[in-house]
Amino acid sequence: MRKDYTVDEAIRDNKKLAEQAATTGRLFHEQTGGSHPGWLGFINAFVVGDPLKLQNQSCSAVLFLDVTTGKKSKRTFAFAFGAAHLSLQANAFERNFGLKVALNSVARANLKNVDVATLDATSFQKRVQASRKSDLGGFGIDVERDLFRLAGGVPTDTDFANSLAGRDALTLNARISPATIADKCRKALQLFEAQDYKKDYAFIDQITPVREVDITEALDDLIYNEVQLLLADQPSDLHLTIPEVIDPEQSHEIGFFGVGFRSGSKRAYGELTIEDYIHELKNGRPAELTSIQDIKASHEIRVVIDGQGQRPNRRKVYDCMVFETMHKGSTYVLFAGDWYCVDNNFYRSVEADFQKILSNKPLVAKTKALNERELIKELDADPDLLLLDQVKVSPASATGANIEPCDFLSRDKAFIHLKDGHGSDPISHLWNQGVVSAESFVRDATFRNEMRTKALKRQRETKKKGFENVLPDGRQKKPTTSEYRIVYGIMRHAYKSSKKLGLPFFSKVSLRSATQRLELMGYTVEVHLIEKQHA
Structure with a gap:
């Protein structure tokens, strides 16, 4: 306890x-x-x-x-x-009591099962079990994105237990009696307080879910205070981002529902922003909000059709809130409805890597485009950019894969991928699109040749010139990837408090993983933040 x-x-x-x-x-x-x-x-x-x-x-x-x-x-x-x-x-x-006992007593080569959760726009949880003692490397863990939830295996000290597993609770396979139980407890406490795990498992301290109710209540109170600041026209860095994909077959227009909002027909918005959320509250009955519980229990976004909210297509507003804050010397992040404590060194490391690839000369500094489709139309007027949006190409080994190489190909050999950072798709999906396209381009000649053919067709249709020199013509075995850049262009509203553009922390974590893969292939990676101006 x-x-x-x-x-x-x-x-x-x-x-x-x-x-x-x-x-x-x-x-x-x-x-x-x-x-x-x-x-x-x-x-x-x-x-x-x-x-x-x-x-x-x-x-x-x-x-x-x-x-x-x-x-x-x-x-x-x-x-x-x-x-x-x-x-x-x-x-x-004690949070992670069983997990730390397990990792302090089980060598990395003696693991038998692990439970992990992958932090992304949608969290994935999985259990991986080995039929015999196995090394950590065999479990396919991404140490930057995967949270260790549980670990089990054979401890080095088999007098303590024949096998064990733990998360918060600890489960032992051992002979035990009322006379020896206190000794087991002392040993378990000793292992919990040990630092041996940092040799092979130090990454578990990078990000830890907050399960202490007293801490989450204090952090939630901060969120309520931020909402009150916004209602009083004060700056705040609280943002809203849809944590999972909305069905593309459904309308993307959304409205706000719950305590404090106006009744009756709802105004529909084409994107989810904190500004529109606050605007609707101001025009409603904001005095009815008395605590964060009112927001958590009743505030929802729903797809709106003809002024009416569709109940099957709804998300809790709290689950869409993104906020980063310092509390009692620690960094906390609210993401997809859960609070996480982020190790300060890890936070600074992720931020430093993000700054290295952040361009100070974005494709466009500001745009009045309301969505990705409008931005693509705006950029298509640039003679140095060839539109490849909705061009589908398949590698030889995956006929019908229909991979989109990029949204634009630039004359200086950049594959440009665009995303509305406040639209219906999570930002982190963009990273994977860039990786899949870049990997297919470097390893698959069929993909390269088909991409070149379709790009030259687009060049003729748009009456642009010179892009035949950008893509390999098939005479060389592989392209020189160091000549190419992978550019991620993301439309974002500036944070109110800092007046700067940015990305949610966990989007930066998944970006770092994608960047490492791309750089290993030889590409240069750039992030271009495009300020999305309010209509």
């Missing part, structure tokens, strides 16, 4: 667990009564004769033990049996 929690605070206030006198520590238990399983009615429809009278029963217990450590201080451990863990307050326990 955390030092600042008591046993009584660690139990959920549901009155289900009864306390039983114990020789040491505190013991709670529960015996549930019988209840029919939900599927019984379905099964009984097939029964001949009297219906089955099946019942579910369960029991659980949790034992809290105070263990004296070498410093003559006490720490409390909870041992949960059955479903008792569901009756415990997760906030009362």
Whole structure:
């Protein structure tokens, strides 16, 4: 348990667990009564004769033990049996206790299973299990983007356990008795406090999800304060970004719903911005907002058709909020509805790498284009840019892959990929488009030749000249990638507080991974931020 929690605070206030006198520590238990399983009615429809009278029963217990450590201080451990863990307050326990014990005791070559979550516009969670002890490198972990959620394997000290696994809780495979349980706790605490994991697993400290309720509540209060600042026409760097793709077959016009907004027919917006969100609140009943809970519970964006919001096409506004802040000396990021604590050194490293590829001479400094389609039309007037938007090319090994090489090919050998940073697609999808196209261009002659053929056709259609010198004509085996640039052009509104253009932190993390892949292939990478002016 955390030092600042008591046993009584660690139990959920549901009155289900009864306390039983114990020789040491505190013991709670529960015996549930019988209840029919939900599927019984379905099964009984097939029964001949009297219906089955099946019942579910369960029991659980949790034992809290105070263990004296070498410093003559006490720490409390909870041992949960059955479903008792569901009756415990997760906030009362040390975050990543089991994970750190596992990583401090299991060598990287002795891992057997890991759970990871990939931080992107849509978070992907996966479990990878090995049939025998395996090295970390065999699990396919991206140490910059993947959060370790759980790890398990065979510890170096098999006297401590034959095998173990942990996240917040720790699970041991070991012989144990009431007489030895305190020693196991002391050893586990020693492993939790050790720093051995930093040799092979230091990356787990780069980004950690915040699960302490007291911290998330304090951070959420900051978000509410930022909304109040915006309502008072004060600057704020709170932004909105749709965390996942909206169905391209659906309308992209959205409206705002919930406490404080006007009732009736809704105004539809073509993009999601914090300015429009605040504008709608101001024109509604903003005084009805009393706390962040009103925003989290009721504020939604929905696809709007004829003034009416479509319930199947909706997202919580809170899940779209992006905010970065310092709190008590640590960097926190709100992303896709979750708070993350980012190691300050890692944060600075990501920012430094982003600044290296950020161009101070963007394709256009400012645009009045409302979306990516309008920006493409604007740039198409440049004689040094050849429009390849919606041109589809397939490598020899993937007929029908229909890869778009780029939106524009420049006369100075740049593959330009564009994205509306406030549109319906997450920014990070753009990085992968650039990588896939660049990789196909360098390794596949069929892709290069077909791209050249279609580019020259576009050149004739647009009556532009000279682009036949930009792409290889098939006589050389491979192009010299160092001659080419991969340019990502992103339309963004400037942050209100800093008046500068920028990207969300996790978009920069995924960009760094894509940049490393492109640079390994020999390309130069540039990011061009284009200020999107309000209509």
